[in-house]
Amino acid sequence: MFPLLIQRLAAVTDVEEPGAEHGDLLVDGIALGVCGTDREILAGDYGTAPAGHERLVLGHESLGLVKEAAETAPRNTAAFAQRVKDLTARIDEITPRVAATAAAQERVLADLAVGELEAQKQRLASYATQARFALASLYDEAAAGGTQ
């Protein structure tokens, strides 16, 4: 038995405009992102065309302007606008704290690096002293007739 490898064919085609009755919103597309899910669908990992359709349309990460909205679409976006406004204020509030934390983290990392370099410098000084003693010992042995 051989494994069955299915590589789906992708195509850029025009599709019939569905109209708002098939969903809550009809959107004029402006930009479209292709994400990992789209790549997995193309690789055949999952995803099938909806019932009655030949193709699965990719592009769930998109940006556009709403042309039509079904009655079920939310009409009052004031709560959402207020939430965005509140988040903007919160972001403005924490931005200086984030910058201060980043600066503090940078100081801690700099202190750690300086400490490590100081320790390495001391180890190198110790090795230099040991090397001087070893060299002096070699001179002493040579002066005493050496054993070579």
Ligand SMILES: [Zn+2]
């Ligand atoms: Zn996605």
